Amino acid sequence: xxxxxxxxxxxLAGVSKGTVDRVLHKRGKVSQKSLEKxxxxxxxxxxxxxxxxxxxxxxxxxxxxxxxxxxxxDIFWEPCIVGINEAIEEFKKFGxxxxxxxxxxxxxxxxxxxxxxxxxxxxxxxxxxxxxYKESLEVTQKYTSAGVIVSTFNNQIxxxxxxxxxxxxxxxxxxxxxxxxxMITNKKSKILIxxxxxxxxxxxxxxxxxxGFRNYFEELPSSQYDLLTFNVFQSEIDxxxxxxxxxxxxxxxxxxxxxxxxxxxxxxxxxDYKDLNIIxxxxxxxxxxxxKNNIINFLINQNAKMQTYISLTYLVEHxxxxxxxxxxxxxxxxxxxxxxxxxxxx
Amino acid sequence: xxxxxxxxxxxLAGVSKGTVDRVLHKRGKVSQKSLEKxxxxxxxxxxxxxxxxxxxxxxxxxxxxxxxxxxxxDIFWEPCIVGINEAIEEFKKFGxxxxxxxxxxxxxxxxxxxxxxxxxxxxxxxxxxxxxYKESLEVTQKYTSAGVIVSTFNNQIxxxxxxxxxxxxxxxxxxxxxxxxxMITNKKSKILIxxxxxxxxxxxxxxxxxxGFRNYFEELPSSQYDLLTFNVFQSEIDxxxxxxxxxxxxxxxxxxxxxxxxxxxxxxxxxDYKDLNIIxxxxxxxxxxxxKNNIINFLINQNAKMQTYISLTYLVEHxxxxxxxxxxxxxxxxxxxxxxxxxxxx
DNA sequence: ACAAAAAATGTTCTCGAACACACTATTTTT
DNA sequence: AAAAATAGTGTGTTCGAGAACATTTTTTGT
Numbered sequence: 001x002x003x004x005x006x007x008x009x010x011x012l013a014g015v016s017k018g019t020v021d022r023v024l025h026k027r028g029k030v031s032q033k034s035l036e037k038x039x040x041x042x043x044x045x046x047x048x049x050x051x052x053x054x055x056x057x058x059x060x061x062x063x064x065x066x067x068x069x070x071x072x073x074d075i076f077w078e079p080c081i082v083g084i085n086e087a088i089e090e091f092k093k094f095g096x097x098x099x100x101x102x103x104x105x106x107x108x109x110x111x112x113x114x115x116x117x118x119x120x121x122x123x124x125x126x127x128x129x130x131x132x133y134k135e136s137l138e139v140t141q142k143y144t145s146a147g148v149i150v151s152t153f154n155n156q157i158x159x160x161x162x163x164x165x166x167x168x169x170x171x172x173x174x175x176x177x178x179x180x181x182x183m184i185t186n187k188k189s190k191i192l193i194x195x196x197x198x199x200x201x202x203x204x205x206x207x208x209x210x211x212g213f214r215n216y217f218e219e220l221p222s223s224q225y226d227l228l229t230f231n232v233f234q235s236e237i238d239x240x241x242x243x244x245x246x247x248x249x250x251x252x253x254x255x256x257x258x259x260x261x262x263x264x265x266x267x268x269x270x271x272d273y274k275d276l277n278i279i280x281x282x283x284x285x286x287x288x289x290x291x292k293n294n295i296i297n298f299l300i301n302q303n304a305k306m307q308t309y310i311s312l313t314y315l316v317e318h319x320x321x322x323x324x325x326x327x328x329x330x331x332x333x334x335x336x337x338x339x340x341x342x343x344x345x346x
Numbered sequence: 347x348x349x350x351x352x353x354x355x356x357x358l359a360g361v362s363k364g365t366v367d368r369v370l371h372k373r374g375k376v377s378q379k380s381l382e383k384x385x386x387x388x389x390x391x392x393x394x395x396x397x398x399x400x401x402x403x404x405x406x407x408x409x410x411x412x413x414x415x416x417x418x419x420d421i422f423w424e425p426c427i428v429g430i431n432e433a434i435e436e437f438k439k440f441g442x443x444x445x446x447x448x449x450x451x452x453x454x455x456x457x458x459x460x461x462x463x464x465x466x467x468x469x470x471x472x473x474x475x476x477x478x479y480k481e482s483l484e485v486t487q488k489y490t491s492a493g494v495i496v497s498t499f500n501n502q503i504x505x506x507x508x509x510x511x512x513x514x515x516x517x518x519x520x521x522x523x524x525x526x527x528x529m530i531t532n533k534k535s536k537i538l539i540x541x542x543x544x545x546x547x548x549x550x551x552x553x554x555x556x557x558g559f560r561n562y563f564e565e566l567p568s569s570q571y572d573l574l575t576f577n578v579f580q581s582e583i584d585x586x587x588x589x590x591x592x593x594x595x596x597x598x599x600x601x602x603x604x605x606x607x608x609x610x611x612x613x614x615x616x617x618d619y620k621d622l623n624i625i626x627x628x629x630x631x632x633x634x635x636x637x638k639n640n641i642i643n644f645l646i647n648q649n650a651k652m653q654t655y656i657s658l659t660y661l662v663e664h665x666x667x668x669x670x671x672x673x674x675x676x677x678x679x680x681x682x683x684x685x686x687x688x689x690x691x692x
Numbered sequence: 693a694c695a696a697a698a699a700a701t702g703t704t705c706t707c708g709a710a711c712a713c714a715c716t717a718t719t720t721t722t
Numbered sequence: 723a724a725a726a727a728t729a730g731t732g733t734g735t736t737c738g739a740g741a742a743c744a745t746t747t748t749t750t751g752t
């Protein structure tokens with residue numbers, strides 16, 4: 001396998017490497033004759049410039065800022081920090097500098113403020129997990145105007161200014177949960193769809209999951225379940241969830257559309273409610289514990305850590321090796337039970 | 347973030363970059379005084395040589411050979427080709443040359459011959475999926491003596507001369523299958539464990555999965571299943587499987603320990619046998635089709651493609667950037683059903 | 693026809709690490 | 723005491739791409 005260099009092409013075409021460079025980068029100032037000679041050679045061989053040499057000359061420290069909700073306010077985001085730190089460690093020596101910024105998931109203003117701060121530092125790219133739709137579009141606009149690449153993970157916004165989005169097909173993950181629930185639950189019973197969150201930030205997320213969940217049963221030739229949806233604020237759950245359960249009879253399963261299924265378990269324990277099938281999201285330590293105790297049946301792994309890490313590698317490989325950033329990457333919808341959970345957290 | 351270069355260190359220590367280089371590579375010929383000066387600076391700053399500059403100077407085309415069973419003889423290996431081709435395409439421009447070699451899974455000699463051929467070409471690394479235990483140890487020994495790095499994927503051999511192994515915890519995957527079977531199958535019935543293969547090559551593989559499967563039920567406080575194991579040659583399955591099913595009553599589930607569960611489905615159809623739960627391995631097109639038709643309940647994804655691709659990236663990153671090769675990487679045990687299967691094959 | 697302007701082309705330097713090579717200072721050998 | 727060996731140190735070159743700079747060739751205007 002011969003690896004061709006610009007020098008090789010120059011020799012083959014009978015011109016200097018300066019001319020080859022001008023042809024390759026379309027910098028003009030090349031005669032028709034030279035252009036043809038070089039293009040002829042380029043057509044014959046599959047020239048791909050050595051990304052390593054290119055980067056060496058580049059000699060720049062790239063700044064990437066990651067913006068996500070504060071994990072102290074929502075533990076769901078905790079694994080992202082791990083992914084970010086791994087990326088920091090791995091890419092440091094390549095001249096990639098990664099900074100992490102938190103905003104409060106309950107404060108739109110904190111999101112705006114932090115992005116304005118970041119804008120001042122003029123980074124090369126920003127990786128966002130945007131909870132506030134309108135504001136996210138606005139900051140994206142600002143970043144793009146300033147020549148900053150914007151990528152998103154976990155939460156999606158609909159904009160053609162997004163470099164890449166890494167996430168999961170939420171509708172389909174709802175269908176996956178439904179299929180599993182259908183498989184383990186008594187027919188002719190009630191299934192509750194429970195949205196547990198503090199604010200409306202996750203509304204879109206939760207809605208898509210619910211739609212997928214319901215869609216699965218709608219498509220069944222004859223669904224014998226009764227599906228009921230409840231919105232529960234995390235702060236009021238101690239009271240509202242028992243109320244809901246008291247008001248309903250013959251409930252055999254609960255689908256929790258956020259990572260807070262452990263909350264449901266803890267309340268069920270308190271009121272001594274048994275024999276419920278529970279399907280939730282995310283491999284939080286408490287969720288895993290209750291799944292290992294066979295109280296939670298399945299968890300769907302949204303893999304926030306991997307989402308963050310992959311998003312960062314896309315940006316890094318783009319900066320270092322000029323690799324094209326994939327516009328969208330949907331991670332697999334991992335079905336996790338007590339037996340394969342360990343294989344996901346190592 | 348300041349990125350220090352050898353030149354920076356030389357300036358700080360008041361010596362030349364040649365001296366710093368000698369200290370860094372412990373090449374001697376450095377006075378005690380200079381050594382101390384340089385080490386003092388090195389202790390103060392976290393110097394990590396620019397892997398890109400290092401590699402550029404290296405200027406070598408690395409040869410990696412991948413050795414696996416011929417996908418024409420066993421379609422299980424088909425996805426590996428995709429993974430290899432992706433790696434070839436991606437790493438070509440970095441001066442990595444990857445060659446693929448097939449051996450016949452039913453011929454030990456073909457395995458030996460091919461590895462001898464490869465040895466002649468003096469590659470930098472070999473990635474093996476070894477089916478023949480004893481012979482694999484022998485070729486590994488030969489490769490290692492010749493200074494060739496040996497990595498394995500999918501199939502493991504126990505040797506301290508292996509650079510890395512990428513695979514799956516087979517015992518645990520058996521437990522995962524058992525948990526799923528337990529969840530969907532009528533108690534007080536028979537479950538068949540069926541090993542379908544042409545030769546004894548996969549014996550270890552299949553045994554470990556069976557052990558895990560049985561282990562799960564043994565650990566249950568009271569297992570009410572009857573577990574029966576059958577070895578079936580792929581070439582005789584048309585006759586032997588119907589015989590087995592005729593001889594057994596009250597069979598409610600089949601656990602197929604290889605990727606050939608579609609074979610089972612095709613035979614069950616022929617003899618019009620119904621209402622069996624089937625759990626198998628691998629996302630072969632036929633398996634997927636039967637799973638989407640709700641005949642196969644679950645497939646466990648061994649992700650042969652990913653195993654190959656990851657193994658190759660380990661080698662490539664080692665050659666290019668001096669990254670340490672992880673000695674073992676166990677991929678997650680993906681539970682796949684009709685709803686999340688698409689998320690794994692894209 | 694000839695200078696000036698413009699176009700085309702070739703040369704050289706840079707990036708950081710690695711190492712061959714050259715040079716100086718000191719010690720050892722004859 | 724002169725020559726040779728050795729230790730210690732610094733300099734120069736290389737890798738490939740890229741781009742500034744220098745040089746040559748062609749075109750234009752008078």
